[in-house]
Amino acid sequence: MSDKPAITSSELGVLWLTYQEKTMILRILEHFIEKADDEKAKDIMTNLYGEINNYVGRIKDTLQNEGAVIPVGFTDQDVNKDVPKLYDNGFDIMFVRLLKEISMALHSLNITMCYREDLVILFKELTAITQQYYNLCTQYLLEKGLLIKSPHVTMPKSIEFVKDNSYMGGLAINPFSEKRALNTVEVAQIHHAIESNVFGLEMITGFAQCANEKEVKVYFNEGVELAKGIVKELSEVFIQGGIPVPQTPGGNATRSTIAPFSDKLMMYCVSLFCSFSMGSGSIGTAFSLRNDIPAKMAIFMKDIFEYAHKGGKIMIKNGWMEEPPQMEERKQIIKK
Incomplete structure (x- = not known):
């Protein structure tokens, strides 16, 4: 028997949602890794796959230890690697970058709904890994000229305060x-x-x-x-x-x-x-x-x-x- 307190309903909920999202990402990565024609992009995705797969295993172990059924999520039946590429021109890393952006928001929120220390640590680790790979994807896309930065602006030289309601016009x-x-x-x-x-x-x-x-x-x-x-x-x-x-x-x-x-x-x-x-x-x-x-x-x-x-x-x-x-x-x- 585990000496840890039983997980709460909110902890079960965020673990379940995370399992769904991570198994989906694994299936997407399997196709992208198989079809990658850029070694640096392939390395980023392969390393990320290993990281995510590890945490899927940890979530599965936690649910099993609690006596909870393991979700179906997404399996080998949801991906076909032996097909032509569906996307080209850096789309794989762009896709991963947006998935990591979504994951950052989810993991930060999940931490606030966990009480058991091992689960808080799990989502803190996932947050750090997600931030790392989001940055790797961003820098890759910038190096390849596949990401447009937001426009530049003249730097402010003084502090201003809103003077009237016309500021909210439009x-x-x-x-x-x-x-x-x-x-x-x-x-x-x-x-x-x-x-x-x-x-x-x-x-x-x-x-x-x-x-x-x-x-x-x-x-x-x-x-x-x-x-x-x-x-x-x-x-x-x-x-x-x-x-x-x-x-x-x-x-x-x-x-x-x-x-x-x-x-x-x-x-x-x-x-x-x-x-x-x-x-x-x-x-x-x-x-x-x-x-x-x-x-x-x-x-x-x-x-x-x-x-x-x-x-x-x-x-x-x-x-x-x-x-x-x-x-x-x-x-x-x-x-x-």
């Missing part, structure tokens, strides 16, 4: 209202949103090309149009402010129509990205003081939520949505 309902120049906090959030959606556009384009189920293919095509709309709207904000619009020079879908991943895995990946996008949008809204920007973000988040909800229904219909561990059904127990 309501979408009044297109003739005065719009001040974007501040650097707003530029950072918009640049990040454009960059993420440009990448998401390429990712889901590839998914649409190779999806097996017609309903899934149609769903991914809808996602392509949604990402295009978001990129167009946010790019217009930059254009109006005379700010360069980021254009990712790398990462594109090939002509292949043979799926390296199962429809189940691709649907889960899109669901994960939608959740991340809504979270990022909420942060962008919270830190923007120009009223037209939160108004746009709110519409985007509503559209993304509805899109993700539709995807959830497709996953349930096809038996692809693994159910998280449930709390006791007290009313049913009492009835029995």
